[in-house]
Amino acid sequence: MPQETTRDKIFLDYTQEELDWQYDHSKRFPDTSLFQKERGDASLAAQKKVKGLLNIPYGNDKREVLDIFPAENTKAPVIVFMHGGAWTRGSKEGYSFPAAEFVPRGVTWVATEFTNVPEGTLSNQVRQNRDAVAWVYNNAEAYGWDRDKIYIAGHSSGAHMCAMSLVTDWKQLYDLPRDLIKGAIAISGMYDLEAVYLSYRNTYLNLSQKDWRENSPIFHIPLVSDTPLLIGCAEHDTAEFHRQPEDFIKAWQSAGHSGELIKLMDRHHFTGSMCFGEVEHPLFNKICEMIGV
Secondary structure (H helix, E strand, C coil): CCCCCHHHEEECCEEHHHHHHHHCHHHCCCCCHHHHHHHHHHHHHHHHHCCCEEEEECCCCCCCEEEEECCCCCCEEEEEEECCCCCCCCCHHHHCCCHHHHHHHCCEEEEECCCCCCCCCHHHHHHHHHHHHHHHHHCHHHHCEEEEEEEEEEECHHHHHHHHHHCCCHHHHHCCCCCCEEEEEEECCCCCCHHHHHCCCHHHHCCCHHHHHHCCHHHCCCCCCCCCEEEEEECCCCHHHHHHHHHHHHHHHHCCCCEEEEEECCCCCCCHHHHHHCCCCHHHHHHHHHHCC
């Protein structure tokens, strides 16, 4: 067997096969439908518990819609959640479940829908989620939440969308306040897309070098921000899904911003998302502390 050379390492200390494994959850969980069913069942139960306004348009495309679960109180804080699915699958329908716990606490829950790859591009997903957050700000009076209490959250590729929204220059792009977002929660996401670009995932993302750089939030951290960040991963995520939030929180804090790293113990990539709706879990409690409910 020929001795491995440094040329076989394509990113950090990973060979191509090793890097692909780090970003391919199906290698460890061939039947992800089990976890999708769990989220789906919990979301259907939540929709019976709290009233929802489903498929509210925030844009002109058929996929540019929101599910809104409004709190009864006026001027409620609002969480805008961005679903995961490797940018290619998943939908807002599987993420109603946290509304069952947040709405009774006086927090409005909003789940975004957007165009999955390959029907759309990664850059378009970023734009769509930014548009959704801007829509939430602009439509606060119509729906009764507080535009000065907008929080964003996401899991997996949705955490990447969340981070891209976090680093948005809202003044330049939307003529909205720079501090539009009052807090962000990103779990098991990717924030430096160079590794993604070099992995098998780019066979469907089709990112250029310019694309991955422009869509890597770690390179666009604002110089000024008062937005607290809660970022982390599941204990049994791969090493790369530990490295990504660790590197981002270091960069965020090095820029002078407040943030905290959290590890979801005894969870893996797919069970970690359920923590957004589990009242006894530290993640849920830290989100409530951030919002002040």
